[in-house]
Amino acid sequence: MSWLALLDFGAVMIFALTGALVASRAQMDPVGFLFIACLTAMGGGTLRDVLLDRNPVFWIAQPTYIAVACGAAIVVFFTAHLLESRLRTLLWLDSLALAIAVPAGAGVALELGAPPPIVILMGMITGCMGGLMRDVVVGDVPVVLKQGELYVSAAFGGALALWLTSTYFAPDVPALVAGAAVTWALRAGSLAFGWQLPTYRSTPPKS
């Protein structure tokens, strides 16, 4: 199995865990768990594959991904009540999934020979859109857009790091590792220490 497929598996599994946690917070039934878990786990990568016209879409080519996502959802259904804080667990798992999905997305685009802006955008789309779909469908405020947190920015930083590493230093594994590390460091720093970019605040016109 290629490194990229392995990353896709990791991202699918961890995103499925976050989807199932969201389902547990919404008190859904087991099939609802599976549905939200699959949507979250496969949403970003599916969008990437449709946009890049990769046929077939990754989970149609390899239905094992679906089994992995469903397995993760079932585990959460039976264990979520053991967690002290589902929201904290959710946010930290989500940060891991993001850190894996960003290089998975950017790496695929790189392999297809896409130009740099597309490589970076595909990393961001694969990382962010699954979680966004999860939150929009359930009706939560999207984690992706929460004020005063790095999320899309972390994905951007990671995808940029991957592209820079692969172009100026070493492709393949080192680039993937750099992408994951930078994404996770930025996102985790934001969760743990409140790192953020200045947000827009309207100031009175200078008259």
Place this chain on the structure above:
Amino acid sequence: MSWLALLDFGAVMIFALTGALVASRAQMDPVGFLFIACLTAMGGGTLRDVLLDRNPVFWIAQPTYIAVACGAAIVVFFTAHLLESRLRTLLWLDSLALAIAVPAGAGVALELGAPPPIVILMGMITGCMGGLMRDVVVGDVPVVLKQGELYVSAAFGGALALWLTSTYFAPDVPALVAGAAVTWALRAGSLAFGWQLPTYRSTPPKS
């Protein structure tokens, strides 16, 4: 016309009725009726076709579908005020549309030779995503995700029944009928008798 195309027509027409009913509850203008009706009617099947890379998408290949959806929306615009309860009508029509769309989606995937998990997922996607788009766009709580009701589960059951029938008993029409019957029985049972799966309820940790 093939049986699958006939099912697509039926699902498009009935989903369009539900979309127009939602538009009437939101007091939209006639073009809003057409828009939501088309989104609901064509959303699930479009997603199926894009994911399976069927070209062209069914309503682009055959624009009659659009006329059917628009016709249904116009009928609702002029008759919705005659209904005693728009919400009940909406839910029951939606259950019929689901029961038709699930075998329509699963049948297409089966015909293309997709593996079992993809057949089942395509049935669920075709059945559930149109109604989900309708509710997310209008800002309602998605019927698909309503707590304590079978919906995604009914779609799953129906798609599974279709696949089992077609594999172990008889393909084509009997399988499509089995898929529709199981989907509708589960969904209608849930609406009429409150059938449900146990939902997730957090219990205190076992210490």
Place this chain on the structure above:
Amino acid sequence: MSWLALLDFGAVMIFALTGALVASRAQMDPVGFLFIACLTAMGGGTLRDVLLDRNPVFWIAQPTYIAVACGAAIVVFFTAHLLESRLRTLLWLDSLALAIAVPAGAGVALELGAPPPIVILMGMITGCMGGLMRDVVVGDVPVVLKQGELYVSAAFGGALALWLTSTYFAPDVPALVAGAAVTWALRAGSLAFGWQLPTYRSTPPKS
């Protein structure tokens, strides 16, 4: 550069401005501005390209579009506070973007030889879906669906005008201009003078 590409550039730029204004109202950080701007700017055209199976999608073929959208977002980040009313600016810019995107979408479908209903629908999809995604993701009531305003109807009128002009009078530039003019006139008339279609209002059953 073809006229259609030029229209796509115009629509991308102006929709990006509206996306960034929405981001400023939600007090996002700079990367949030870029994200919402790109989603709004590219959403409708991307859906058009995926549905028509145009490969690659326009902004993957020509990443300059991304630069244009990001540039517009940055300009708004630094100037939005100078505006007297961001909401009014947003609505009027949105009307311009709609008027450009509708002919851009319908023109592409026409060029590909699509039948009339598809030409009209692609105009409506390209015009309306970017703004719809912007509003759904941010959690606002979609401008597209606001009661008592022409929006989808304006897109419909413009796309119809484009098709009629191109079929019975003159293709290419005159048709594109007709599409843009009719769309904008209808939308602007609705904003300025309150033009609307009769909305659905339930009347008591005739007994």
